[in-house]
Amino acid sequence: MAGHATAQERLFALRETIARLEGKTPMLVAEEQRERGKNPAVLTSRRVSLGIADVDAALEGGLPLDGMTEVRTSMMRDAGAGSGLVLALAALIQKQTGASALLWISDRVSNGEAGLPYPVGLAQYGVQVEHFLHAAPRTLEDALWLAETAAASGALAATILEIRGNPSSFGLSESRRLSLRAKAARRPILLLRHAGEEEASSALFRFHAASAPASERVLHTGAMLGGSIGFPVFRLILEKSRNPAPLSLLLEWNSHDRQFSHARRSEPSRLSTHAATHPGTRFPVSVDGPDRTPAVGRLLAFDRAS
Amino acid sequence: MGLGLRQGQALAEARAMHPAIDVVEENPVADKALLEGIADWCDRYTPLVALDGGDGLFLDITGCTHLFGGEQALLDDILLRLFRMGFKVQGAISGSPGLSWAACRFGTGGVIAEGAAKETLEDMPVACLRIGAEAAAALNKLGLKRVRDLFSLPRAPLAQRFGSHILLRLDQALGHQEEPISPRRPVGVLSVERRLAEAVQAEEDILELTARIARSLCFGLESRGAGGRFFELVLFRVDGRVFRIAAGASRPLRDARKIAGLFTERLKAVHDELDAGFGFELLRLNVLHHDPFEVLQGSIASKQEDEASLPDLIDRVSARLGEGMVQSFRFRESHVPERAVVQVPALSHISDAGNDEAPVTMTRAERPLRLLPRPEPMEAFAAIVPDGPPSRFRWRRVLHDVARAEGPERVSPEWWLDDVAEERDYFRLEVASGHRFWVYRQGRYRMDHRPTWHMHGIFA
Numbered sequence: 001m002a003g004h005a006t007a008q009e010r011l012f013a014l015r016e017t018i019a020r021l022e023g024k025t026p027m028l029v030a031e032e033q034r035e036r037g038k039n040p041a042v043l044t045s046r047r048v049s050l051g052i053a054d055v056d057a058a059l060e061g062g063l064p065l066d067g068m069t070e071v072r073t074s075m076m077r078d079a080g081a082g083s084g085l086v087l088a089l090a091a092l093i094q095k096q097t098g099a100s101a102l103l104w105i106s107d108r109v110s111n112g113e114a115g116l117p118y119p120v121g122l123a124q125y126g127v128q129v130e131h132f133l134h135a136a137p138r139t140l141e142d143a144l145w146l147a148e149t150a151a152a153s154g155a156l157a158a159t160i161l162e163i164r165g166n167p168s169s170f171g172l173s174e175s176r177r178l179s180l181r182a183k184a185a186r187r188p189i190l191l192l193r194h195a196g197e198e199e200a201s202s203a204l205f206r207f208h209a210a211s212a213p214a215s216e217r218v219l220h221t222g223a224m225l226g227g228s229i230g231f232p233v234f235r236l237i238l239e240k241s242r243n244p245a246p247l248s249l250l251l252e253w254n255s256h257d258r259q260f261s262h263a264r265r266s267e268p269s270r271l272s273t274h275a276a277t278h279p280g281t282r283f284p285v286s287v288d289g290p291d292r293t294p295a296v297g298r299l300l301a302f303d304r305a306s
Numbered sequence: 307m308g309l310g311l312r313q314g315q316a317l318a319e320a321r322a323m324h325p326a327i328d329v330v331e332e333n334p335v336a337d338k339a340l341l342e343g344i345a346d347w348c349d350r351y352t353p354l355v356a357l358d359g360g361d362g363l364f365l366d367i368t369g370c371t372h373l374f375g376g377e378q379a380l381l382d383d384i385l386l387r388l389f390r391m392g393f394k395v396q397g398a399i400s401g402s403p404g405l406s407w408a409a410c411r412f413g414t415g416g417v418i419a420e421g422a423a424k425e426t427l428e429d430m431p432v433a434c435l436r437i438g439a440e441a442a443a444a445l446n447k448l449g450l451k452r453v454r455d456l457f458s459l460p461r462a463p464l465a466q467r468f469g470s471h472i473l474l475r476l477d478q479a480l481g482h483q484e485e486p487i488s489p490r491r492p493v494g495v496l497s498v499e500r501r502l503a504e505a506v507q508a509e510e511d512i513l514e515l516t517a518r519i520a521r522s523l524c525f526g527l528e529s530r531g532a533g534g535r536f537f538e539l540v541l542f543r544v545d546g547r548v549f550r551i552a553a554g555a556s557r558p559l560r561d562a563r564k565i566a567g568l569f570t571e572r573l574k575a576v577h578d579e580l581d582a583g584f585g586f587e588l589l590r591l592n593v594l595h596h597d598p599f600e601v602l603q604g605s606i607a608s609k610q611e612d613e614a615s616l617p618d619l620i621d622r623v624s625a626r627l628g629e630g631m632v633q634s635f636r637f638r639e640s641h642v643p644e645r646a647v648v649q650v651p652a653l654s655h656i657s658d659a660g661n662d663e664a665p666v667t668m669t670r671a672e673r674p675l676r677l678l679p680r681p682e683p684m685e686a687f688a689a690i691v692p693d694g695p696p697s698r699f700r701w702r703r704v705l706h707d708v709a710r711a712e713g714p715e716r717v718s719p720e721w722w723l724d725d726v727a728e729e730r731d732y733f734r735l736e737v738a739s740g741h742r743f744w745v746y747r748q749g750r751y752r753m754d755h756r757p758t759w760h761m762h763g764i765f766a
Binding site: 077078079080081083084085087088101103111112114115116117118119120121122124125129131132133134135137142145146149150153154155156210211212213214227228229232233234235253 | 616618619631632634635637643646647672675676677678679704709710712734736741742763764765
């Protein structure tokens, strides 16, 4: 851990040096970012604003349209959060650029683990699905070729490439190739990495996504409906950016208005405290137990030991 | 057969005549494959090639002969080339398939003039009419040995006694009755080809030539007001092997560069199978299917370009990775989640109006972002009986504590499709760690039966 901390510190020191070389003091950088956050007119047209001031400031105006952005999850079970964030970004890109075609290049194992993108759900999530395309290439090489071709063609609003872990055949040079294609065609590639480690790549920004309890549904009176599951909330860490300190926040995706907002703090739910009216038997949480629950019944004889 | 052996002879008899004879067992599959190979090779003369039993080919050369310098020259060319490949072949050209068949097997072959059918057939045995051994033997028994003998007989008693098919065969051989041959392969709507003085091997050369011949294809397409959807590139190798490479387009094409572009990716994909050997001497480009072509007004706005390039992308990807690689989808009228959406290859559907329509049965209840390929069984504990959510469940060996739940949403089976399934009660669950799942209970609690729980999808 100590090594990690010193590495981080050295990284910050290097970033400060670079900022000084570019003629900006770190103080100036921070101030500039604050300025930009206040004044959205400064935003260049090649960025898609997330609508949250400090995120946009950290992203230097928003999500880049001419590059690769990575979304990473630590575990496969966070696939829902990762997919949700990527699709929310795609929906924002669709909304702000006016293009609608999306290509989701999925990984076959992830498909089995977390399921296939489901168009009815996507439509409810705020993604335009008229030209939603899906491909599941057999090998990673095919997937990379497909992502490259798709980005270079310029026909898509965004290309979503899903990979699992940190495969050796998707290294720095491959990611550089992809991001150069994206830059040349000025079309974004969203890289969704399930259960992956931090890795050097050519992605301009990298988010770490994890699930967080959803906000509660808002009634028309403005009150929150206790115990309901409303809009999804992500626990985000902006791991890679020009900003020296990683940014961590809870973001809520409003699928009706297609916009992000800060997550509202939700009350502890009625169900979690009181459970049900008739909770039935509460089993203790099993620790170090066998993988399956033992069969319920009377033990009549032991198995043979020898 | 200089040894005096003949087809259909018993092996013992042949061995008695020539004790040193070498016997090889018949391999009908290999024979058939060889004949198919020769038929493929014969495609260079005409697209209408049909197999005739296990040892013959019919070629419909109507309208093709002038390309090869006349009928005699065509026949000589075929026979000479096949002879050089090591086949002893008898060939005949005549006005009807039946006459050619007879001339090849019972005569000397060659080109038979228009009015000479009767003279040619006269002296041949009746078996030359393709009537089968049994009918031929029956005719022979009555002394009707030659075709000539049949000419003089009244037709009605002949048909009555031996069946009408003898007369049919006779008429077909004489050309009085039309006899179509059924070609092995679908005939392209349009087809262009290029014969090469010097064989080409390199992929770039093949593509260059394809682009060049595609240009002449475009005139044909233009005159029909059509654009090609499915193309086939046929490559004839010097040694007689024929390669066929098919490629589809997602919308009608009439641009030579784009047609050749389809094969650029396709050639890369079949790279290993395409063995150029000593090169290809003949290239042919067929249009297997075409659709009406709508001319798009060119526009300065870039949006038009974008829309046109999506089909291009799909064509390229489909050519390289297979037609089913890029999938689009269609909504269907069903409440059962896995039936509400059906995947279709984008290649065949992107050119349609697109699926602008909202899901047909747009449900108010929320659907997950990702749906598992098939519902996975899970264990649910302490579910609120009879129709509540579980308070804890185990899925993939991980125990989850349910923090919040919404539901149930009942989805009844479609009894008009399958009557075995029980209804499902869907719940949205949020577990303590913040993950959201879509699970359902199948069936109801009964005295002797506990319902099963299934995981079906994952929310954001």
